[in-house]
Amino acid sequence: MFRAAKQSRIFQDIVDQIQEAILSGSVKSGEMLPAERELKEMFQTSRGTLREALRVLEQKGLIEIKLGVGGGAMIKSANTEQIRESLDILIRSQRVSLSHLCEFREGVEGDVVALAAQRATAADIQRLKELLKEAKKHAGKGASHRDAFLEADKKLHLAMAQISGNPIYISILKMVHNNINRYYDNFLHMGKRELMENYEDLSGMVQAIEKGDRDKSKSLAQSHIRRFSGYMKKEKQQVKD
Amino acid sequence: MFRAAKQSRIFQDIVDQIQEAILSGSVKSGEMLPAERELKEMFQTSRGTLREALRVLEQKGLIEIKLGVGGGAMIKSANTEQIRESLDILIRSQRVSLSHLCEFREGVEGDVVALAAQRATAADIQRLKELLKEAKKHAGKGASHRDAFLEADKKLHLAMAQISGNPIYISILKMVHNNINRYYDNFLHMGKRELMENYEDLSGMVQAIEKGDRDKSKSLAQSHIRRFSGYMKKEKQQVKD
DNA sequence: TGGATACTAATGGTCTAACCATTATAATGA
């Protein structure tokens, strides 16, 4: 299954081999790796070194380790958790600012919505309208339902990514929306008026998508995101005062 | 400096403590952590467990470990390497298709070049022109210099991301260009004519950036990428025959 | 004097062998 390990850092070689096996598909998501005491024999190494390799693979999000009988390292299907964590660290170490994130979002979400406008089926439109209804319900109840509204807003944006059909956009939008939450708690205070403004944005976007109007849906998405960013920047300003 | 470790997974507790110390700024970039044998005492743990924690921190990109006397764990300044690696894994494991990647590239690189057109300084333009000169040199030599031309092309695209100033775009473009190579080897056969066509694209883009023409630079970037994708799709077709 | 060489010690990398903690399954018993 695996060859004996080489290199100056043995655990790195083990990481490389197992990662390659996972990414090439020779071991599949959901399957278990052999137990540590077996892997140790396969790689002709010690348990400590092997475990260092498993720590790295775990941190990369490629495996998940369970305790007890029948436990061990299970191959995980790739997800956006590690990206989110990396972005967390970048944001916390001030390498990525709120305005960077907003600027990026404006570009990417504009593109996503334009694709969605080209590709949405009748069923897709139906789904968007349901989500829209949910958003409207929360927006009507004012500030106390802000979080519920934001959740619906997030679902709408992710639904549009799904409609675009491009897995890269889907992953990246998930990553962005998981991280933007961090700013909400600190900076974003929205009352009923702001919630309704946003609902109208979303509603307009869905209409444009239904008509298949690429350009209009795109520019609406971008102004929607700019409006959002605006709330946060204004609020950030106030915090400084 | 650190308190003794708790929790079911001791190494995780150690990771959390050191990560917090780094991100809160109580240990700064460039500084060294104590040696393993000292850290082990601080955390009241064994060297094996401590080293598992160090592997995780290393994988997160928070520390870098050097060998020998005066070696040890140095605090790294946060960078986008980990996020790029996570995206790589995501793309590889989802078997993202060539057309997905090209579509994504068309959207993102269009946005990047538009930002570059707004923000390029005289020095930036100078740098772009140098890279352009390099590209021209290789393009003129025809198919045998394809790889050298593509390298120059890549440098130009990444330079534009740098000019945009947005670290998210920078890391994402790095990710894209690292992954697109995977497809070149299989599908992309370019002769002198194609190389020169591409050079003309790039040259037009740099001119538009110099003029600060957002829209023109964007649409040139997009048609450039579409042309590229076209080569690959055509080639893919031929392979099937 | 000065440069090359050899030694020394600090530090990460690896190994062995044992024990602890958790948990699914099997055996046991009311």
Added chain:
DNA sequence: TCATTATAATGGTTAGACCATTAGTATCCA
């Protein structure tokens, strides 16, 4: 039949030793 207990597989941890790399220091020789 169902609850309880025992068993064994598996990851988590520990201790102590030795190896490999490397910077600094001492030594030697020209």
